[in-house]
Amino acid sequence: MYTCSLARLQNKIDTFKTFGDTGTGGITRLSLSQEALAAREEFVKRCKAMGMQVKTDDMANLYATLPGGEDLPGFVMGSHLDSVINGGNYDGVLGVLTAMEVAETIWTEKIRTRRPVTVMVWTNEEGSRFEPAMMSSGVVTGKFDKARALASTDGKGVRFEDALEASGYKGAAENRLGAQGYAGYFELHIEQGPVLEMENKDIGVVEGVVGMVNYTVTVKGVSDHAGTTPQKTRKDALYAASQLILLLWARLSKLDPELVFTTGKIHVSPNIHTVIPKLVEFSLDARHKDPNVIAQAVEVIRNLPETLSGCQISAAENWGRKTVLFDAGYVNAVEEAAKEAGYSYRRIYSGAGHDAQYVADILPATMIFVPSVGGHSHCVEEFTPTEACLNGANVMLNAILATDKL
Amino acid sequence: MYTCSLARLQNKIDTFKTFGDTGTGGITRLSLSQEALAAREEFVKRCKAMGMQVKTDDMANLYATLPGGEDLPGFVMGSHLDSVINGGNYDGVLGVLTAMEVAETIWTEKIRTRRPVTVMVWTNEEGSRFEPAMMSSGVVTGKFDKARALASTDGKGVRFEDALEASGYKGAAENRLGAQGYAGYFELHIEQGPVLEMENKDIGVVEGVVGMVNYTVTVKGVSDHAGTTPQKTRKDALYAASQLILLLWARLSKLDPELVFTTGKIHVSPNIHTVIPKLVEFSLDARHKDPNVIAQAVEVIRNLPETLSGCQISAAENWGRKTVLFDAGYVNAVEEAAKEAGYSYRRIYSGAGHDAQYVADILPATMIFVPSVGGHSHCVEEFTPTEACLNGANVMLNAILATDKL
Numbered sequence: 063m064y065t066c067s068l069a070r071l072q073n074k075i076d077t078f079k080t081f082g083d084t085g086t087g088g089i090t091r092l093s094l095s096q097e098a099l100a101a102r103e104e105f106v107k108r109c110k111a112m113g114m115q116v117k118t119d120d121m122a123n124l125y126a127t128l129p130g131g132e133d134l135p136g137f138v139m140g141s142h143l144d145s146v147i148n149g150g151n152y153d154g155v156l157g158v159l160t161a162m163e164v165a166e167t168i169w170t171e172k173i174r175t176r177r178p179v180t181v182m183v184w185t186n187e188e189g190s191r192f193e194p195a196m197m198s199s200g201v202v203t204g205k206f207d208k209a210r211a212l213a214s215t216d217g218k219g220v221r222f223e224d225a226l227e228a229s230g231y232k233g234a235a236e237n238r239l240g241a242q243g244y245a246g247y248f249e250l251h252i253e254q255g256p257v258l259e260m261e262n263k264d265i266g267v268v269e270g271v272v273g274m275v276n277y278t279v280t281v282k283g284v285s286d287h288a289g290t291t292p293q294k295t296r297k298d299a300l301y302a303a304s305q306l307i308l309l310l311w312a313r314l315s316k317l318d319p320e321l322v323f324t325t326g327k328i329h330v331s332p333n334i335h336t337v338i339p340k341l342v343e344f345s346l347d348a349r350h351k352d353p354n355v356i357a358q359a360v361e362v363i364r365n366l367p368e369t370l371s372g373c374q375i376s377a378a379e380n381w382g383r384k385t386v387l388f389d390a391g392y393v394n395a396v397e398e399a400a401k402e403a404g405y406s407y408r409r410i411y412s413g414a415g416h417d418a419q420y421v422a423d424i425l426p427a428t429m430i431f432v433p434s435v436g437g438h439s440h441c442v443e444e445f446t447p448t449e450a451c452l453n454g455a456n457v458m459l460n461a462i463l464a465t466d467k468l
Numbered sequence: 469m470y471t472c473s474l475a476r477l478q479n480k481i482d483t484f485k486t487f488g489d490t491g492t493g494g495i496t497r498l499s500l501s502q503e504a505l506a507a508r509e510e511f512v513k514r515c516k517a518m519g520m521q522v523k524t525d526d527m528a529n530l531y532a533t534l535p536g537g538e539d540l541p542g543f544v545m546g547s548h549l550d551s552v553i554n555g556g557n558y559d560g561v562l563g564v565l566t567a568m569e570v571a572e573t574i575w576t577e578k579i580r581t582r583r584p585v586t587v588m589v590w591t592n593e594e595g596s597r598f599e600p601a602m603m604s605s606g607v608v609t610g611k612f613d614k615a616r617a618l619a620s621t622d623g624k625g626v627r628f629e630d631a632l633e634a635s636g637y638k639g640a641a642e643n644r645l646g647a648q649g650y651a652g653y654f655e656l657h658i659e660q661g662p663v664l665e666m667e668n669k670d671i672g673v674v675e676g677v678v679g680m681v682n683y684t685v686t687v688k689g690v691s692d693h694a695g696t697t698p699q700k701t702r703k704d705a706l707y708a709a710s711q712l713i714l715l716l717w718a719r720l721s722k723l724d725p726e727l728v729f730t731t732g733k734i735h736v737s738p739n740i741h742t743v744i745p746k747l748v749e750f751s752l753d754a755r756h757k758d759p760n761v762i763a764q765a766v767e768v769i770r771n772l773p774e775t776l777s778g779c780q781i782s783a784a785e786n787w788g789r790k791t792v793l794f795d796a797g798y799v800n801a802v803e804e805a806a807k808e809a810g811y812s813y814r815r816i817y818s819g820a821g822h823d824a825q826y827v828a829d830i831l832p833a834t835m836i837f838v839p840s841v842g843g844h845s846h847c848v849e850e851f852t853p854t855e856a857c858l859n860g861a862n863v864m865l866n867a868i869l870a871t872d873k874l
Contacts, residue, residue: 255696274695276741287845288730289680289755289819290661293721295843300731301717304710311707315699324694325706327741328734335682335733335751336820337846345741347694413695414742437701439693440743 063402064463066160066167066455072448074159077104078143079151088442089151092216093144093186094122094225101143101155102231105183108162112169114181118233121198121211122226124183125237128165130466132176135245137462138425139164140182140417146190150444152252152434152451158183160250160455167459175466177245184417185226192222199417202238203424239421246392246426248462249418250454252446256437257410264405264453266431267397271412271419273356273385274349277363279306283373285332285340296338297372300330303342305370310346313362318355322413323348346377351385351411385411386419389426392465396430399460405453414439430454430461469808470577470869472569472861478854480565483510484549485557494848495557498622499550499592500528500631507549507561508637511589514568518575520587524639527604527617528632530589531643534571538582541651543868544831545570546588546823552596556850558658558840558857564589566656566861573865581872583651590823591637598628605823608644609830645827652798652832654868655824656860658852662843663816670811670859672837673803677818677825679762679791680755683769685712688780691738691746702744703778706736709748711776716752719768724761728819729754752783757791757817791817792825795832798871802836805866811859820845836860836867 081101082091091097102124106116109126116126130136141157161181168179189195192214200206212223226232239247253259258266283299307325314323324347331341348359363377393409400407410431412419421427432454435445487507488497497503508530512522515532522532536542547563567587574585595601598620606612618629632638645653659665664672689705713731720729730753737747754765769783799815806813816837818825827833838860841851 253696254693255698256692256701257696257698260701272695284844285847286662286843287660287820288732288753289678289728289821290659290663290845291728291819291843292661292663292726293728294725295662295666298730300734301713304713307707307710308714319700320698322695322697322699324704324742324744326694326743326745327739328706328736330734333733335753336730337732338730339732340847347741349695413697414693415695437692437697438690439696441691 064167064171064173064459066163066452066459068448068452070166071159071163071452071455074162075151075448078155078159082145084148086442088148089145090147090149091143091145092191093188094229095191098144099229102183105143105158109181112166114165117237118231119237120233120235121201122185122229122231123198123202124231125180127178127180128168130175130178134177135243136178136180138180138182138239138244138247139249139458140184140247141249141251142184142187142417144186144188146188146440148442149440150442152444152446153254153439154187156252156446156451157250160451160458163455164459164462173463175463177466179462182239187417191216196415196417196420199420203420205420241424244425246389246465247418247421248428248430248458249416250430250432250458251416252434252439252444253431254414254434254439258431258433259435259437261408262406263408263433264450265400265407265457266410267393267400267407268388268412268429268431269393269409270351270385270387271415272349272351273353273383274347275356275360275382276380277346277377278380279344279346279375279377281306281342281373281375283338283340286338288336288338291338298338299342299373300339302371302373303344306366306375307344310362314348314359317358318350321348321350321355321359323359349413353385386422388422388428392426392428395461395465396428396457399457399464402460403456405457430457470573470579470865472573472858472865474854474858476572477565477569477858477861480568481557481854484561484565488551490554492848494554495551496553496555497549497551498597499594500635501597504550505635508589511549511564515587518572520571523643524637525643526639526641527607528591528635528637529604529608530637531586533584533586534574536581536584540583541649542584542586544586544588544645544650544653545655545864546590546653547655547657548590548593548823550592550594552594552846554848555846556848558850558852559660559845560593562658562852562857563656566857566864569861570865570868579869581869583872585868588645593823597622602821602823602826605826609826611826647830650831652795652871653824653827654834654836654864655822656836656838656864657822658840658845658850659837660820660840660845662840664837664839665841665843667814668812669814669839670856671806671813671863672816673799673806673813674794674818674835674837675799675815676757676791676793677821678755678757679759679789680753681762681766681788682786683752683783684786685750685752685781685783687712687748689744689746689778692744694742694744697744704744705748705779706745708777708779709750712772712781713750716768720754720765723764724756727754727756727761727765729765755819759791792828794828794834798832798834801867801871802834802863805863805870808866809862811863836863
């Protein structure tokens with residue numbers, strides 16, 4: 063069994079954390095920003111040093127390829143270099159760095175693979191600068207309209223299309239990831255949750271990405287002066303919204319212990335301390351791998367009371383996604399590689415969305431999770447010890463080498 | 469008994485509602501904005517047409533005075549011309565327009581008062597552009613530090629001091645309202661609540677302004693990914709905040725039926741639909757005329773649980789004010805004038821703050837309320853029929869004339 067290098071992986075992590083360093087232990091590296099372009103430059107430099115052929119497609123996705131011994135479609139390992147605002151040093155970038163480390167191990171150890179091995183960087187996975195998230199994998203796999211993606215603007219009014227042109231990384235559409243040139247796709251990622259850590263597992267063998275629904279719940283009350291309106295005559299939208307949030311928790315908690323649901327965003331109008339709120343809108347995100355449980359959650363949301371504390375209640379679905387199942391053969395290959403290396407592991411579903419879920423539509427694909435300390439993600443506390451990251455790299459390397467023999 | 473003119477008052481209301489008209493039935497007329505300056509120009513023009521002497525003080529408060537027959541301190545009727553964003557056509561401006569109408573009646577009817585009668589416009593009562601609210605009455609009565617008021621900036625970074633200079637209305641500090649030149653102060657205002665309407669009363673004889681406390685309650689949880697964090701391991705600050713809001717309502721509702729309390733403002737961080745909220749801060753405003761009830765409300769707030777659903781809870785007092793009692797003689801004069809006119813009335817406390825509460829510290833002062841349809845205020849629905857406004861003007865006129873004879 064081949065193993066990657068802890069020292070080399072540490073060096074990669076230490077180097078890439080400087081691109082967008084916020085000085086607080088985390089990074090802000092928005093897609094196609096100067097910080098993200100600096101990270102790309104370092105990626106290209108290191109890949110070229112290994113003699114890899116580097117190309118880009120029309121969405122500026124980067125492909126660095128080690129040749130294979132036979133004329134066969136190749137393997138791709140990919141993730142993203144962009145982060146959320148005040149994000150951490152592992153979400154996305156670790157998938158790129160471990161892929162680079164796998165390639166470097168193949169190159170250093172002179173492993174002769176039958177198939178080419180490509181390390182890939184997806185443009186704009188987070189969607190923090192240009193919406194939507196997973197933009198480029200969405201376009202490349204036909205989920206998103208390219209023209210709409212190009213027209214997406216950031217908070218300063220910059221169009222994604224112009225940022226793409228200015229980046230210097232825009233290439234030809236014919237270079238896109240696809241079923242012709244490629245055999246399959248692996249993506250290593252931190253779990254972004256506490257399950258592996260709580261169960262003391264080294265590796266998450268990812269079977270798929272859970273289905274989800276996203277609703278906006280609207281509560282309409284009446285604004286009046288906080289000092290002059292008797293309590294009994296009020297139609298306070300925030301009071302009613304507080305009741306609704308607790309009601310939703312009570313009802314959704316009864317459905318299934320693995321159902322996760324979140325009110326992460328709330329908008330209150332007019333949001334002035336001396337005015338009774340007239341309007342509250344809050345998000346409700348619910349996820350589960352079983353479509354039946356999602357359907358039950360939707361029933362709960364649709365059957366909210368029409369009025370509560372004098373306020374009008376309504377709920378509108380914003381979007382949903384069905385559960386994505388990864389390729390059984392690739393999932394098994396990851397499991398076998400973990401087993402052979404002697405790592406503890408468990409099968410798991412991803413609760414978060416990843417580029418791999420779109421790739422799964424056009425190629426055999428799967429993911430490998432490594433534990434997130436404290437389950438934290440999208441924050442400066444995001445952390446995974448390099449030894450734990452290395453376990454994941456070793457699993458990816460050996461799953462590829464095993465699949466390459468088939 | 470003298471009476472004001474319905475037609476003239478209607479003309480004033482119709483004219484002044486054009487200054488800052490939002491086209492939706494309301495106005496946005498922020499302090500010292502072009503819209504507010506246009507309203508001031510109209511005010512000055514109309515007052516000068518009656519031969520009134522117009523002057524301003526160092527906070528750009530406007531004073532338009534009809535002379536009296538004797539060398540005595542004068543009466544002041546005042547309120548403000550500025551509004552909140554998307555405010556209505558009655559809060560503040562009605563106090564100025566009825567005062568102008570009272571002066572116009574005295575002038576037209578050639579009523580010989582012993583004392584001068586001044587109509588006053590306070591600068592920046594709302595505090596919607598420059599914080600704090602009631603800025604100029606606060607400075608003139610020594611509640612606020614003038615230097616801090618001058619340094620207040622609006623959302624575009626404009627200093628209040630610069631807006632004051634640019635307005636053309638900045639005058640001398642020696643022109644300020646004070647105990648030397650003035651005998652007492654009347655302020656007519658809409659109730660901004662539903663009590664007069666519900667009880668079918670024409671006039672509110674305002675005894676004082678209720679005491680209040682304002683707290684910020686902080687709930688600290690932990691941010692994690694909405695899709696990957698099992699429900700049982702979450703420390704969701706918005707869930708805990710929802711529980712707290714209901715707990716506060718339950719406990720405060722038991723204290724006294726006249727206690728009003730409001731959570732009007734909430735801030736959630738990071739406020740993203742896919743992230744469990746880590747921090748929630750919400751306002752709690754509580755008001756009652758009886759300091760003992762306020763003290764009980766403060767006890768409830770101070771005795772919130774220290775932790776709830778895994779989150780840390782704390783509460784900090786932002787400010788408070790004691791109940792302000794208006795001058796008994798002036799309150800009686802208003803009541804007598806209402807009674808003589810045959811209007812229905814009730815004694816009432818103001819739940820909202822008004823410039824009159826600061827003036828009460830330096831001069832005998834009181835207020836007159838007219839009903840608010842639906843109790844609405846600080847919104848485009850704000851409305852009081854002109855007939856009902858006229859009742860208030862008549863009460864103010866006759867209370868002044870009666871007091872003038874003393």
